[in-house]
Amino acid sequence: MKYKLSPREAEVLLLLAQGYSAPFIADKFFISIGTVKTHIKRIYMKCGVSKRDELIKLLHL
Numbered sequence: 470m471k472y473k474l475s476p477r478e479a480e481v482l483l484l485l486a487q488g489y490s491a492p493f494i495a496d497k498f499f500i501s502i503g504t505v506k507t508h509i510k511r512i513y514m515k516c517g518v519s520k521r522d523e524l525i526k527l528l529h530l
Contacts, residue, residue: 472515481508485521486528 474482484494491505498505502529518524 472512474512474515478512478515479526481505482512485509485512486525496525 480498481494484497489497491502491509494501495505511521513524516524516527518527
């Protein structure tokens with residue numbers, strides 16, 4: 470992927486794009502919500518977006 474996401478960030482991105490919440494993602498991967506939020510912040514930074522809507526638009530281009 471051109472955004473150089475870590476394997477975990479790519480997994481989180483896939484679930485975000487499917488509309489899942491941070492608590493759901495945390496439960497799925499057995500990590501804290503804070504860790505999920507950190508992954509989300511890094512995904513947004515690497516993709517150059519600031520919110521989920523922008524991220525989803527980017528994925529559909």
